[in-house]
Amino acid sequence: MEGSRRASPEDEDAGCLRWVMAVPLGILHLIAAWFLYVALAIRPSGSWDHDAYAGIVLGCFTTVLANGLALAITILPPTVRRAMGPWWLVPPLAMGMVAMVRWVMVSRGGGGWF
Template sequence: MTNPPPVDDDRGCLRLVLAVPLTLLTLIAAYFCWTALTISPSGSWDDDAYAGIVLSCVLTIASAAAAVALWLVPSVRRVTPWWWILPALLLASVAAVRWAVGG
């Protein structure tokens, strides 16, 4: 007679599966944060550059918020440690400061 596997037996596989969307959302946030930081207006009249900065900041914050929302699901939170979400939160903070200062 065989014993059933322990309940937490699939945590490694589940962690790997959940790492994919969290990583993709964080990479999307990183890309838009990078664009927000590298766009430099030619002058105070350059409304297109300012609009690009604001859009990049909004998209950074939105993708970081989506990563946080995914992590807040109880089944996801149970298998992924809290520090997995820190890069997305840091990127959202940088984008919020960039938006407030230069957007």
Template sequence: MDDDRGCLRLVFAVPLFLLTVIAAYFCWTALTIRPSGPWDDDAYAGIVLSCILTIGAAGAAAVLWVLPPVRRVVRWWCVGLALMLAVVASVRWGISG
């Protein structure tokens, strides 16, 4: 059974890792977009879209982790980074407002 857990951990960790990388990329994008002024609607739309995609990817990672087979083999801190990125994106979204 321990041999299966190692394999399962790898199988479940890959999608969690990929979703965390996606969330990190879009969070970075949301933080680096700088509007030229209050009239720059395109930049504000880009920030909002990046924040939504960050929150979506982090939410998907959290939903994947909540499944009992995944939760048994992957620890909570593996999804913690994705959730922290979602909080950062939520704050950025609120600030860009």
């Protein structure tokens, strides 16, 4: 039977690994997205509002930290890197870049995008 192809044990293991790793990566992406939302939603009342600026920096820092952990989980183990695919790198890289831009703009005293 030439038309039928059986899945090898390696393919089945990669599929199982993909599902097992998708749960913690998805949770980390949700945590990072929440803290990015917090960092973008906080609006300082003025240049004197140091608590708001500290909240923005903390939200950005936590976003970058969660995204760094997600990237490490995706990239470092070779078996995970082969099983997950490159599209799992897009959310942490995009959220990390937005958080870094917000952090830099707040650190320069510009107040960010608001």
